[in-house]
Amino acid sequence: xxxxxxxxxxxxxxxxxxxxxxxxxxxxxxxxxxxxxxxxxxxxxxxxxxxxxxxxxxxxxxxxxxxxxxxxxxxxxxxxxxxxxxxxxxxxxxxxxxxxxxxxxxxxxxxxxxxxxxxxxxxxxxxxxxxxxxxxxxxxxxxxxxxxxxxxxxxxxxxxxxxxxxxxxxxxxxxxxxxxxxxxxxxxxxxxxxxxxxxxxxxxxxxxxxxxxxxxxxxxxxxxxxxxxxxxxxxxxxxxxxxxxxxxxxxxxxxxxxxxxxxxxxxxxxxxxxxxxxxxxxxxxxxxxxxxxxxxxxxxxxxxxxxxxxxxxxxxxxxxxxxxxxxxxxxxxxxxxxxxxxxxxxxxxxxxxxxxxxxxxxxxxxxxxxxxxxxxxxxxxxxxxxxxxxxxxxxxxxxxxxxxxxxxxxxxxxxxxxxxxxxxxxxxxxxxxxxxxxxxxxxxxxxxxxxxxxxxxxxxxxxxxxxxxxxxxxxxxx
Ligand SMILES: Cc1cc2nc3c(=O)[nH]c(=O)nc-3n(C[C@H](O)[C@H](O)[C@H](O)COP(=O)(O)OP(=O)(O)OC[C@H]3O[C@@H](n4cnc5c(N)ncnc54)[C@H](O)[C@@H]3O)c2cc1C
Numbered sequence: 001x002x003x004x005x006x007x008x009x010x011x012x013x014x015x016x017x018x019x020x021x022x023x024x025x026x027x028x029x030x031x032x033x034x035x036x037x038x039x040x041x042x043x044x045x046x047x048x049x050x051x052x053x054x055x056x057x058x059x060x061x062x063x064x065x066x067x068x069x070x071x072x073x074x075x076x077x078x079x080x081x082x083x084x085x086x087x088x089x090x091x092x093x094x095x096x097x098x099x100x101x102x103x104x105x106x107x108x109x110x111x112x113x114x115x116x117x118x119x120x121x122x123x124x125x126x127x128x129x130x131x132x133x134x135x136x137x138x139x140x141x142x143x144x145x146x147x148x149x150x151x152x153x154x155x156x157x158x159x160x161x162x163x164x165x166x167x168x169x170x171x172x173x174x175x176x177x178x179x180x181x182x183x184x185x186x187x188x189x190x191x192x193x194x195x196x197x198x199x200x201x202x203x204x205x206x207x208x209x210x211x212x213x214x215x216x217x218x219x220x221x222x223x224x225x226x227x228x229x230x231x232x233x234x235x236x237x238x239x240x241x242x243x244x245x246x247x248x249x250x251x252x253x254x255x256x257x258x259x260x261x262x263x264x265x266x267x268x269x270x271x272x273x274x275x276x277x278x279x280x281x282x283x284x285x286x287x288x289x290x291x292x293x294x295x296x297x298x299x300x301x302x303x304x305x306x307x308x309x310x311x312x313x314x315x316x317x318x319x320x321x322x323x324x325x326x327x328x329x330x331x332x333x334x335x336x337x338x339x340x341x342x343x344x345x346x347x348x349x350x351x352x353x354x355x356x357x358x359x360x361x362x363x364x365x366x367x368x369x370x371x372x373x374x375x376x377x378x379x380x381x382x383x384x385x386x387x388x389x390x391x392x393x394x395x396x397x398x399x400x401x402x403x404x405x406x407x408x409x410x411x412x413x414x415x416x417x418x419x420x421x422x423x424x425x426x427x428x429x430x431x432x433x434x435x436x437x438x439x440x441x442x443x444x445x446x447x448x449x450x451x452x453x454x455x456x457x458x459x460x461x462x463x464x465x466x467x468x469x470x471x472x473x474x475x476x477x478x
Contacts, residue, residue: 005237006031010210013081014462015446016242017188022470024196033208036078045179052324066371073412080189087176088160091456105352107451110423110432119464127186131156135293144398157300160186176315220259223441242445245415250361266425267437274353276417276453279384280407283345285400290340306387314344349384352377359418419448434469
């Protein structure tokens with residue numbers, strides 16, 4: 001690898017931005033190609049009507065599920081990727097979540113927690129990870145829950161939010177599912193890309209959709225660049241695929257098919273396989289009284305009866321936000337009254353890996369396919385159902401009437417694991433350093449590589465993986 005040829009990074013979400021940040025700050029040239037554009041910082045990304053009702057910033061591309069039914073997944077194509085919209089709950093996976101768990105169909109990482117620990121430290125620093133005290137009504141509710149049943153164990157939620165957010169009610173009420181206009185929420189753009197944007201070693205091209213790779217003469221397994229849908233091409237010393245777990249495997253599948261590498265590469269059947277996205281349900285608890293808490297998303301609750309799951313608070317809810325999820329026929333005064341009394345929770349269960357749960361490109365000939373069936377991961381589906389029921393019962397005992405909604409196929413916020421890392425080329429797609437098994441010059445830097453989804457949100461682990469990959473590529477180039 002020559003130090004002057006850029007390393008090409010495809011995609012600017014958690015993984016791509018972390019790889020680029022690490023490389024550029026250690027003196028290496030990076031060319032970042034991002035499909036989307038730069039989001040405005042004029043406040044429109046916090047406008048409930050634009051964001052939630054109209055879905056103005058969301059992907060509009062249709063996919064099909066395993067039953068050939070069309071749906072639009074909750075993907076976002078913009079600089080910073082999905083981190084612009086995330087709730088910034090930035091948690092580490094637990095050390096035991098780097099090991100296999102056969103009963104829950106969980107694969108092992110090729111290394112243990114200690115290997116990622118220094119990159120978790122670095123990511124937490126870069127993203128200003130903080131904990132905030134629970135506000136009065138949430139604390140009172142948690143106290144009632146724990147008093148009635150101490151198996152529910154609350155903790156403060158690590159958040160990528162700056163303290164100043166508490167002085168800006170608009171931002172404090174609109175960070176979970178919205179993009180910050182002032183940078184109080186730490187995302188891949190504000191916290192990583194802005195820090196390298198003016199560095200001469202960094203070049204960013206937005207509006208560039210990568211659709212394939214360039215290879216060395218006569219050797220399709222040696223990648224030397226990329227091609228884009230607008231027919232532009234770029235060469236580099238290495239290529240990092242970080243277009244997200246629903247897109248990266250499709251780009252590689254198409255390339256393997258076009259070059260017939262699929263016939264010889266042992267990992268081919270696993271590209272797109274083992275797809276995970278957590279089982280996520282929203283639970284809304286309605287109390288007889290209006291709520292005054294603003295930030296809200298400050299607590300996480302564990303319960304060892306549900307070891308692969310957690311319950312987190314959601315951010316601010318009001319009549320407008322609630323109304324955007326309800327049919328338009330529901331009168332405004334009803335949604336307003338309900339919104340004032342609503343407290344939101346997010347129930348998350350780790351989904352195990354099934355090779356049949358997969359992302360398939362369809363070679364541009366048809367709609368992309370997300371074949372994901374809970375029947376293939378029954379232990380996870382069982383635990384999730386039990387937990388949702390138990391939590392609603394617990395809320396009722398604490399004075400709140402709960403209603404739940406499973407996020408379903410379109411709820412791809414936590415899309416993961418479609419090109420897992422591992423040591424065995426017949427059981428994984430990339431090695432422990434992120435290089436695609438059997439290929440040269442091609443690495444994966446996004447959430448596709450996660451062998452396990454864990455019981456918590458994935459972004460901090462993706463940032464940490466990206467920083468580690470950036471360090472590895474930088475060391476190789478020296
Ligand atoms: C509403 C919401 C709330 C969330 N809340 C949390 C949370 O609280 N905590 C947490 O840990 N996680 C959360 N997440 C998930 C988190 O945002 C993702 O796990 C994370 O962003 C994934 O990072 P990534 O790099 O794998 O992919 P992405 O962030 O999706 O980045 C992929 C990038 O590649 C670009 N791209 C796609 N195709 C191409 C192409 N062909 N060519 C070039 N570029 C391309 C995309 O535009 C995008 O910028 C949330 C997500 C959403 C949507």
